[in-house]
Amino acid sequence: MTQQLHGPGTAGQPDLRPAALGVAAVLERIDDGMLDDRTPCPEYTVGHLIGHVAGLCVAFRDAARKDFGPTTDSAPGSALPPDPPDQWRGRLPGLLADMADAWRGPAAWEGHTRAGGVDLPAAAAGCFALNELLVHGWDLARATGQDYRPDPAGLEAALALLTPFTAESDGSGPFGRPVPVPPTAPLLDRVIALTGRNPAWRPSR
DSSP, X not given: OOEEOOOOOOSSOOOXXXXXXXXXXXHHTOOGGGTTOBOSSTTOBHHHXXXXXXXXXXXXXXXXXXXXXXXXXXXXXXXXXOOOOTTHHHHHXXXXXXXXXHTTSGGGGSSEEEETTEEXXXXXXXXXXXXXXXHHXXXXXXXXXXXXXXXXXXXXXXXXXXXXXXXXXXXXXXXXXOOOOOTTSOHHHHHHHHTTOOTTOOOOO
């Protein structure tokens, strides 16, 4: 039996393509010598995060299409940290584009769907998909010393998604305990902090 989740929807339909392109640009600059480097996710190396991004692209693509099965039913963290898929450099840009394109049509945002073994409004799933791209793009960029400037519209949508979940979070929900940041902090820092990450995180060399 799958879980039920009632999350915030969206009056509009955020465009996932800028976030997907941003992640693809970060991946282009990752060389094999970085795959074992630490990331802001303590249990994941850079290579593990690349594997995770590949998996979430497939899962949220299928969630948008309402194509339910193993890809939408597996709970996050239910297996060992994933390794990068074979030929990930050539495959990831296509997976990212497929995921973003699947959320372009209005039908993707209507009704209910399933992702990570959780049944939820499709509009909320689309916002979760966008948030995953934005946050893991930051994870990978920060771990590999890259600049990262996602589009403000995507960040605003992510902030609207995260704020209700984290307003009184003790860290037991879908996101970690929020990290305090000033209300005047940059939009990206506020989004990252709401996921339980420290916006000031840097890899130790």
